Amino acid sequence: MAARKRDVRCLALTVESRKMASTVSSGVRLAASAASMESREAQALLVVLSVIAGCTDIVSFLGLGGLFTAHITGNLVILAAHFFSGEAQLAPMLSVPVFIVIISLTRVLASTLESRGFPSRQPLLLLQFLLLAGFLILCVAVGPRIDPNGTVEIIAGMLGVSAMAVQNALVDSSFKGAPKTAAMTSNVTFFAMDVSEMLVGKHPADIADARKRAARTLPAILGFAVGCGLGAAAETAIGLRSLALAAGLALLAFAMGFATEPAESK
Numbered sequence: 157m158a159a160r161k162r163d164v165r166c167l168a169l170t171v172e173s174r175k176m177a178s179t180v181s182s183g184v185r186l187a188a189s190a191a192s193m194e195s196r197e198a199q200a201l202l203v204v205l206s207v208i209a210g211c212t213d214i215v216s217f218l219g220l221g222g223l224f225t226a227h228i229t230g231n232l233v234i235l236a237a238h239f240f241s242g243e244a245q246l247a248p249m250l251s252v253p254v255f256i257v258i259i260s261l262t263r264v265l266a267s268t269l270e271s272r273g274f275p276s277r278q279p280l281l282l283l284q285f286l287l288l289a290g291f292l293i294l295c296v297a298v299g300p301r302i303d304p305n306g307t308v309e310i311i312a313g314m315l316g317v318s319a320m321a322v323q324n325a326l327v328d329s330s331f332k333g334a335p336k337t338a339a340m341t342s343n344v345t346f347f348a349m350d351v352s353e354m355l356v357g358k359h360p361a362d363i364a365d366a367r368k369r370a371a372r373t374l375p376a377i378l379g380f381a382v383g384c385g386l387g388a389a390a391e392t393a394i395g396l397r398s399l400a401l402a403a404g405l406a407l408l409a410f411a412m413g414f415a416t417e418p419a420e421s422k
Contacts, residue, residue: 203376204408208284221302247313281406288399338380346373387402
């Protein structure tokens with residue numbers, strides 16, 4: 157009986173030690189992620205991702221009949237407008253559920269990789285590049301005559317939406333506390349609030365925190381704006397072949413990701 161009690165206590169201690177080790181490991185991963193977010197390499201990567209999102213969004217909007225790939229809120233507005241005007245388009249209708257499904261699957265993929273001890277950043281960056289490359293290839297294959305309601309065009313658009321969904325999940329899982337790189341509404345809102353705090357705040361600590369947050373958010377906003385400008389100019393000049401810019405930047409982001417991996421994965 158005494159031996160059995162000792163075995164039970166040993167088993168309980170083993171289980172508890174494993175739980176503590178898991179907690180410590182999770183804390184180390186979070187700390188490493190936060191630290192990597194503060195590095196210059198990580199900040200540069202986030203800016204490149206913002207440029208990719210802006211470029212992809214504007215090119216798809218101009219070239220695929222008003223389809224937003226990164227701005228899902230815009231697709232909801234377009235969907236409602238088309239529905240009540242009797243001119244519903246399939247791509248905006250599909251974009252919302254596709255975005256939800258892909259971002260959910262991406263989070264599952266990231267969690268699965270990390271639970272097995274593998275960093276998720278590089279696989280997700282590679283996945284985004286492959287999706288954007290597929291988006292580009294299908295759009296080029298269609299030729300100059302683009303039908304926003306065509307089957308190939310819709311599939312191509314959903315690849316673009318999927319790429320932006322992957323990017324959203326990537327930033328959220330790999331860069332804790334980082335500003336969004338594909339959804340600028342929240343970034344602009346928080347940036348304006350932080351600037352207001354800097355101007356009228358009364359507590360030095362709050363003002364300092366607002367200054368730090370604004371400094372992190374502004375590059376993402378500017379990157380997205382630059383991406384929109386470059387994408388609009390390129391799409392006007394060469395049409396949907398301008399998606400080569402977004403795909404090329406995604407390949408660059410994949411390469412940059414090797415320099416921003418969490419410390420524990422190196």
